[in-house]
Amino acid sequence: EPCTCTSKCVKSSSMALKGRIRQENRPEEGPEPKLAVMAVVYIEGLEFEANRWDVLKNESSLSIDWLPMSHDVIESSRRPPKLKSVHFVDVGQETTALVIELLFDLLNMKLRSTYEIRVGSLYDTKCDKMLDLTSHAALNVTFACEKIIGVDCRDAIKIDHHPVCNLMRSYHTRVIERENHVDQVDVLISIEKNYHRLKKMRYFLAYSGKCEEHTKNDHGECVLDMAKANMTRFCVPNRVNCTRYNRKFAFTISNYDTSSKYGVQICGILDHRFEAPPIVSGTSKIAADVLTVSTTIASLSVIAPADSLLRTLIGYAFVLAFLLIILIIFISYKCATGRWCKGNNQESDQFLMDEKSLTLFEDIVIGKGRFGTVYIGQLSLDWHGPVVLDDQQRVAVKTNRYLDKSKKQDFFDEIEGAKEVGRHSRILSFIGTVVKNGNVLHVMEYCSNGNLLDYLILKRKYMVELQEKGVNLNESLPSLNDIDFDEVISIHDLYRIASQICTAMMYLGTKSIVHNALCARHVMISSDHNVKLGDFGSISTPTTPNCTPVVNQYKWSSLELLRGETATALSDVWSFGVVLWEILTMGGRPYYNVPDAGIRGLVEKGFRLQKPDGCAISMYQLMRETWLDNPTDRPTFSQISQRISQAASQCTPEASRNFLTISTLCDYYLDDPSSTSRPATSSLPRRQHYDAAALISESERLLGYRL
Numbered sequence: 001e002p003c004t005c006t007s008k009c010v011k012s013s014s015m016a017l018k019g020r021i022r023q024e025n026r027p028e029e030g031p032e033p034k035l036a037v038m039a040v041v042y043i044e045g046l047e048f049e050a051n052r053w054d055v056l057k058n059e060s061s062l063s064i065d066w067l068p069m070s071h072d073v074i075e076s077s078r079r080p081p082k083l084k085s086v087h088f089v090d091v092g093q094e095t096t097a098l099v100i101e102l103l104f105d106l107l108n109m110k111l112r113s114t115y116e117i118r119v120g121s122l123y124d125t126k127c128d129k130m131l132d133l134t135s136h137a138a139l140n141v142t143f144a145c146e147k148i149i150g151v152d153c154r155d156a157i158k159i160d161h162h163p164v165c166n167l168m169r170s171y172h173t174r175v176i177e178r179e180n181h182v183d184q185v186d187v188l189i190s191i192e193k194n195y196h197r198l199k200k201m202r203y204f205l206a207y208s209g210k211c212e213e214h215t216k217n218d219h220g221e222c223v224l225d226m227a228k229a230n231m232t233r234f235c236v237p238n239r240v241n242c243t244r245y246n247r248k249f250a251f252t253i254s255n256y257d258t259s260s261k262y263g264v265q266i267c268g269i270l271d272h273r274f275e276a277p278p279i280v281s282g283t284s285k286i287a288a289d290v291l292t293v294s295t296t297i298a299s300l301s302v303i304a305p306a307d308s309l310l311r312t313l314i315g316y317a318f319v320l321a322f323l324l325i326i327l328i329i330f331i332s333y334k335c336a337t338g339r340w341c342k343g344n345n346q347e348s349d350q351f352l353m354d355e356k357s358l359t360l361f362e363d364i365v366i367g368k369g370r371f372g373t374v375y376i377g378q379l380s381l382d383w384h385g386p387v388v389l390d391d392q393q394r395v396a397v398k399t400n401r402y403l404d405k406s407k408k409q410d411f412f413d414e415i416e417g418a419k420e421v422g423r424h425s426r427i428l429s430f431i432g433t434v435v436k437n438g439n440v441l442h443v444m445e446y447c448s449n450g451n452l453l454d455y456l457i458l459k460r461k462y463m464v465e466l467q468e469k470g471v472n473l474n475e476s477l478p479s480l481n482d483i484d485f486d487e488v489i490s491i492h493d494l495y496r497i498a499s500q501i502c503t504a505m506m507y508l509g510t511k512s513i514v515h516n517a518l519c520a521r522h523v524m525i526s527s528d529h530n531v532k533l534g535d536f537g538s539i540s541t542p543t544t545p546n547c548t549p550v551v552n553q554y555k556w557s558s559l560e561l562l563r564g565e566t567a568t569a570l571s572d573v574w575s576f577g578v579v580l581w582e583i584l585t586m587g588g589r590p591y592y593n594v595p596d597a598g599i600r601g602l603v604e605k606g607f608r609l610q611k612p613d614g615c616a617i618s619m620y621q622l623m624r625e626t627w628l629d630n631p632t633d634r635p636t637f638s639q640i641s642q643r644i645s646q647a648a649s650q651c652t653p654e655a656s657r658n659f660l661t662i663s664t665l666c667d668y669y670l671d672d673p674s675s676t677s678r679p680a681t682s683s684l685p686r687r688q689h690y691d692a693a694a695l696i697s698e699s700e701r702l703l704g705y706r707l
């Protein structure tokens with residue numbers, strides 16, 4: 001039937017596009033697995049005439065693009081899905097479905113991404129002409145891996161790794177005028193301070209665009225249409241392949257429309273699989289900060305050269321002022337990292353101490369850690385700060401002198417962490433910083449009994465010596481008079497130490513701080529044998545979450561942290577359980593011959609540390625509860641504290657068994673497997689393999705419950 005092309009011709013304005021992806025799991029044969037996915041676009045207004053229409057497979061007719069908000073743009077090996085076929089189907093009155101069949105390759109299959117499908121024109125076979133649809137909005141369709149049955153998504157995508165948004169703290173705008181009308185607006189944004197310290201943040205995304213018309217009011221929220229918003233990616237320092245930022249983001253809004261309001265949303269990306277912004281669906285759009293262009297700054301705009309000399313000079317003045325601001329920002333950055341200035345930033349000024357107030361004894365090294373060497377120092381007698389020092393005014397001093405660049409950052413993180421934690425009787429006090437010969441010195445309270453691990457080991461060794469001499473400390477009148485009672489430690493005192501660590505952790509809880517690196521090595525023992533919790537270089541808060549175990553801390557890390565989930569106070573509870581184990585073994589080595597890389601597998605299989613020899617069943621039961629898979633099943637620090645106090649009350653100095661009898665045969669006293677010398681305290685042959693199954697059944701036998 002010939003086409004008359006009069007009243008029967010279809011007008012594009014009478015059409016509407018609606019679409020969705022209907023995923024069909026149809027793997028394609030071949031060397032590389034592929035997945036065919038149907039994208040169905042409904043076109044209303046075509047009147048049962050599927051066979052009348054065609055789509056040309058060229059870009060202006062049909063384009064399929066992933067949106068920049070999809071994480072896939074940073075996967076360099078990723079290819080766009082291939083178009084396999086496209087055809088029309090009548091699906092009901094006035095509605096025709098355009099079925100687009102796409103082929104996804106393996107990588108596509110494993111990632112979540114959003115595509116923009118744009119049907120630019122349809123070919124009307126009857127009238128032999130193109131129907132232009134470019135005025136119709138493109139369709140966004142999301143391809144979500146986890147919804148496809150049988151596809152093994154790349155790792156499990158976890159909700160915890162979604163972007164963290166609303167990070168903007170303040171902003172400045174600069175208007176560029178050309179020929180007396182606003183041409184573009186440069187925007188300089190700074191973000192919430194704490195985010196700079198968050199090592200896990202991979203990069204930041206700034207979304208900007210016009211606010212939707214129903215935006216509430218001048219001070220209200222701006223509702224951004226994220227699909228249309230412009231996106232700029234900013235790297236955290238030391239990351240490659242994207243624009244670096246130094247606590248500031250700069251981007252440009254071109255073709256600025258003075259009659260519209262603009263908004264900006266800054267999101268931090270923790271996990272590149274989730275570059276997509278918080279999901280925008282239906283009416284729940286993302287609210288962004290409104291950007292108001294300052295008129296005072298606008299009046300200093302750069303004017304086209306044709307304008308008067310005066311205005312040109314003003315323009316230059318503006319550029320100079322801008323450069324000056326950049327210079328100030330640059331200098332403060334250098335100061336903040338301690339490279340140029342004596343002091344750090346504003347905040348640290350209150351902690352910056354006069355160089356003359358500190359005498360550093362560089363020949364007295366009290367310890368070495370990953371982020372610096374610790375020396376003894378002495379503050380001048382006229383120094384009176386908030387921390388009470390011993391009569392010699394001794395302090396511990398950590399220096400960043402021999403550290404490389406990346407470790408220097410960790411050194412500064414530790415100082416920042418100590419400041420954030422603040423003061424408490426069970427917390428190692430931060431005293432201040434001193435700048436000496438260009439190096440920053442971290443001055444802290446000195447604990448003459450060193451760290452808890454060494455403290456316990458020393459006491460254990462002395463007690464083993466006594467045992468070998470035949471002394472039984474649990475007898476009411478020990479047979480030898482020459483026992484140095486300062487060198488032994490009672491079970492009651494072990495409980496006291498554990499309980500004091502709990503108090504420190506409860507204090508952190510009041511500030512919503514997660515320690516992330518709790519272990520006996522990071523607990524100091526003061527001259528009066530009390531606990532001072534230290535090492536705050538890895539702390540996290542709800543606004544600066546942490547989701548990876550700290551290096552060297554795997555054996556103390558909770559299951560969720562080993563799996564890359566976010567740490568909470570209940571993750572610290574797990575670490576505390578390991579510390580309690582260290583205390584009740586008097587410095588035993590947890591998982592003594594398991595390398596860090598093997599810990600996650602072992603813990604996931606249900607393996608837990610064995611019961612320390614001589615440890616009360618109630619205390620081992622407590623440890624096991626701190627190592628439960630589900631964090632919310634674990635006891636809180638206040639419950640732990642009560643249970644330890646209960647145990648301590650049954651173990652008074654008058655009690656008959658107040659000292660541990662140490663079995664030197666225990667595995668966990670074996671030295672580092674890499675060392676060749678046999679440990680002095682052990683007569684056991686070295687085990688080659690960790691016999692997890694045997695230990696699990698032993699634990700079960702003792703406790704009477706299954707894993």
Ligand SMILES: Nc1ncnc2c1ncn2[C@@H]1O[C@H](COP(=O)(O)OP(=O)(O)OP(=O)(O)O)[C@@H](O)[C@H]1O
Nearest residue numbers: 366367368369370371372374396445446447450451
């Ligand atoms: N305030 C202090 N008082 C007494 N001794 C200290 C003090 N701070 C640190 N030390 C000693 O110095 C050692 C090294 O401390 P540092 O904090 O540098 O490293 P670490 O905590 O042992 O390990 P890392 O930070 O590498 O995990 C400690 O183990 C401890 O023995």
